[in-house]
Amino acid sequence: MELHILLIFMIVSALVAIEVKDLLSSVIAVGATGFALCLAFLVLKAPDLAITQLVVEILCLIILIRATIRKDIPLAIEGRWIFNTVATVAFIVVFLFFAQLALKELPAFGYPIMAVVKRYLQEGLAQTGAVNLVSAVILDFRAFDTLGEATVLFTAVIGIMAVLRRPGRKKER
């Protein structure tokens, strides 16, 4: 029940973020979506994800607000709204049709089909010694994934530093 309220709230705030004219209001609506997602993780009993989502959301909000607060940029909305609306509705219909076919095949909520999950739950404490099984999975069983993720972040920081570096000495004219 709480989950459905949160999902409806997330959809509404995402729509507000698209439709509102002011860029700063749009950023704040995106932040509301993120915090509702954090609460949804808590309702689904995933505190690790909830903490991570909360802190990353706060950092993203600070950076986005700092980037948009001074500039009064209006959102550009094209004409042709009839064509855009028809195209969007057609896409949604096609997407929902195939999603309904695909979602029937999924296992029920909370019943994983992979046998390896049971093995992690039963032998995780004995094999790694970590009480927090999420930590045991991401840093022991699936540490390769974490290494890849760390590499992605490292590359992102290097790219941002390269793009945003101080401009070099200008050539004399």
Add this chain to the structure above:
Amino acid sequence: MKKALLDNPRCGMSVIVKTITRLTVGLILLYGIYIVLHGHLSPGGGFAGGVIIALSFVHLMLAFGKDFAITKFSPNLASYLESVGALMFLAIALVGFSGGAFFRNILSKGTPFSLFSAGTIPLSNIAISLKVGVGLFAIFLALVILEKSKEEE
């Protein structure tokens, strides 16, 4: 020089924000370190704790202005610490070869629910927290420095 930057009314926010920041910024930093060190016992871990540590420095920078924050945490130190975090994580992975495989947990497991347990997992948490926290703070620092250099032009 630091004292002058600290009390300068022209950089940073108002006196109220500065006073509250003085009280809270240490607690936020301490909470981030707690989340990192207890990553194998309670929810959290290296990523979330690292972002909280980065947020404490972002908090300092927003309240006191960029010049004061740069005296506490210079861009050179940030790039140095981020490389140390990445290399430390890779070193933990490579040390696993002495037990036979990449990322093998070679240290002793210890008793469950104690702080020094779970082999290499707390060390990996510390490495990832250094990498993530300093990396995100470096992104913020780069954005602020860009703004500064644009204003100078």
